[in-house]
Amino acid sequence: MQCDYFDAGRCRSCTLMGTAYSGQLADKQARCVAALGPGPRWAEPFASRPAGFRNKAKLVVGGHRGAPTVGILDRGGRGVDLRHCGLYEDGLAEVVEQVPALVGELGLVPYDVPRRSGELKHVLITHSPAGELMVRFVLRSPGQLGRIRRGLPALRDRWPTARVVSVNLQPAHAAVLEGPEEIVLTEDQELPMVVNDVRLRLRARSFFQTNTAVAAGLYRQAREWIDEVDPPSLWDLYCGVGGFALHALQRPDASARDVLGVEVSPEAVESARAAAADLPGASRFVAGDVIAHLQTSPSPDLVVVNPPRRGIGTDLAAWLEESGVEHVLYSSCNVDSLAGDLARMPSLVPVRARLFDMFPQTPHLEVLTLLHRAG
Template identity: 75%
Template sequence: MPGTYIMQCAYFDAGQCRSCSLIGTRYDEQLAKKQENCRTVLSLDSLDPHTASTSTAEPSTRLHWDEPFASLPAGFRNKAKLVVGGTREAPTVGILDRGAQGIDLRHCGLYEPGLAQVVKQVPDIITEIGLVPYAVARRSGELKHVLITHSPDGELMVRFVLRSPGQVGRIRRALPDLQARLPGARVISANIQPTHAAVLEGPEEIVLTDDLELPMQVNEVRLRLRTRSFFQTNTVVAAGLYRQASAWINDINPSSLWDLYCGVGGFALHALLRPDGSPRDVLGVEVSAEAVDSARAAASQLPGAPSFLAGDVSNHLGKAGTPDLVVVNPPRRGLGPELPRWLEDAGVEHVLYSSCNVDSLAVDLARMPSLVPVRGRLFDMFPQTAHQEVLVLLRRQ
C-alpha cells in the first residue's frame, strides 16, 4: 500500500546523495507531518498574532483542510536535471560532490518509468556524440547538464547545456541517431551557458528539431511546453492540483478571472469554462513571453477566448478593472508587498493562492487580512522531501 511504503535508495545509504531527506520514513507519516506543518504555519494565530487562541471567528471563516492529495511515493518525476561529470569515455549523470566530481545517479528511483529508461541511456549518448563533460575544477570541457522532460504520451524534450556553441554541430549531426535511439524525442535543443557558476541554463537556446514545443496532456487540457517553460515536476499531482482549483472556482462561478504568474496557462485554461460549458472572461499574465506564447497556442485549441499578456504582474494592476477572482501562483519567495496590498484594497472577492512555500504564503496572507483563508489542501509534489505545495482559497470578509 502506498501509505505504508518505505523507499530504499542505495545512493542515499552510501551517502552519495541526500536530496531525499525523508527516505526511510513511511509515506503516510510523511504526509501527516507535512499536513500538520501546513496547519501550524497557516493557523489563525500565526497569521494574526493579535487574535490568539481566544478568537471568536465564526466556524465558516476558519480554514478547512481537505485530505492531502497523495503522490506515488516513487517513480513520479517527469523531469531529469542531470549534472554531467566524468569523462567523454565514462561520463556520469547526476550531481557533483563537494570536490566538484561527478556522482552517477542514473538509476535514481524517483523518475517515472518512461523517463527512467531514457536517463539510463544518457551516458552512452554523450559518448557516442563525443561531448566532453565540463570539469568545474579545471574549467574545461563543454557539456554541463542534460535536461529531460517526459510527457504522459511518452514524448520527450531533451536539452544539452553547453559552455559554448562550438559543439552544437556535433549534436546537430547526431540528430538522426538521437531520434532513432529516443523515438519519443519531440524537441531537442542546445542551451548555451558560458558562465562558470552554479546556474542550470543560459540565455541562448538553439532548437535543433522542427518542433518547438512538447505537448503535455493534463486532464482535458493539452498544455504546450517550450524549452524554458515551467511545469510541475509531478504530472499526476499537477493534474490533481488543477482539478481541485477548477472545482473550487466552479463552486464560486465567477464571471471574470485573472491568473497571475500564469506560466503556460495551467490554471487559466482549466478555469476557462463554467459548469454549463460557457466560457469565462479569463486573463493570464506572465513575465515570460515564451510561456505566454505557449499558453496562447494551447488556448487556440479550446472554446472561448482567454487573453494572455507578457509582462510584470505589477504593471497590469489597476489597468483593467477588478476581476471577481484572482489566481496567484508565485515563485518560492511569494508575492512581495505590492500585489497583496492591491488585492487587499481592490475589492477582489476571492483569491486562489497556489504556493510552493508555506512560509512565504503565511507572510502574504498576513498582508491581506480582509481575504480570509477558508479552504486549503496539500498537494505532495515531492515525496521523500519536506517540500509542501499548498492550494488555499481566500474569501473577502
C-alpha cells in the same frame, strides 16, 4: 522507499528517505495547518506515488570523455553518477539510464568544474504523459553544437519519441542550470503535455510541475473551487503556460468565462496562447510585469496567484487587500511565504485549503488555498 545511493551516502538530496511515506505526509499537513491556522476547511491531502513520480530529469554531467557521469556533483565538483535513481517515472527512467551512452556516442566532453574545462554541463529531459520527450543539452559554448546537430538522427534512433531537442548555452562558471540562449534543433518547438482534458504546450524554457499526476490533481481541485464561486471574470497572475487559466475557461453551465493570464516570460505566454487555441472560451494572455498590469485594468471577480517561492510580495498583497476582489485562489510552494502574504491581506480569509505532495522524500510541498473577502 529504499535507495542504494542514499544508503551509500552518495546522494542526500532526498532528505526524508527512509521515513515512512505516511509520516512524511502527516508532517507536511501539520506544517500547513500551523502556517494557515485551523480556520480553512482542509481537504484530505493529495498524495503522490512515493517513487517513480518525476517527469523531469535535471542531470549534471561529470566524468570525462568516454566515461561521463550523470546525476549530481560532490563537494569537490566531481560527478556522482545517479543514472538508476528511483524517482523517475516509467519511460523517463529508461531514458536516463541511456544518457551516458548517448553522450559518449556524440563525443561530447563533460564540463570539469574544478578545472573549468570541457563543454557539456547538463542534460535536461522532460517526459510527457504520451511518452514523448524534450531533450536539452546545456553547453558552455557553441563549440560542440555541431556534434549534437549531426548526431540528431542517432539520438532519434535511440529515442524515437524525442519531439523537441535543443541546445542551451550557459557560459558562466556558476551554479546556474541554464543560460539565456536556446537553439532548437528540431522542427517541433513544443512538447504537448495533456493534463486532465487540457493540452498544455511546453517550450524549452517553460516551467511545468515535476509531478504530472499531482499537478493534474491540483488543477482539478482549482477548477472545482473556482466553479463553486463561479466568477464571470478571472485573472491568472504568474500564469506560466496557463495551467490554471486554461482549466478555468469553461463555467459549469458551459458558457465561457472571461480569463486573463499575465506572465513575465514571453515564451510561456506564447505557449499558453497556442494551448488556448485548442479550447472553447475567451482567454487572453499577456507578457509583462504583474504589478504594472494591475495599474491599468479594472479588477476581476477572482484572482489566481501561483508565485515563486518568495511569494507574491508586499506590492501585490497590498493591491489585493485594497482591490475589492472577492476571491483569491493562492497556490504556494512555500507555506512560510504564504503565511507572510496572508498576514498582509487580513481582509482575505482562507476558507478552503489542501496539501498537494509534489515532492515525496523531501520537505517540499504545494498547498492550494481559497480566500474569500471577509464581510
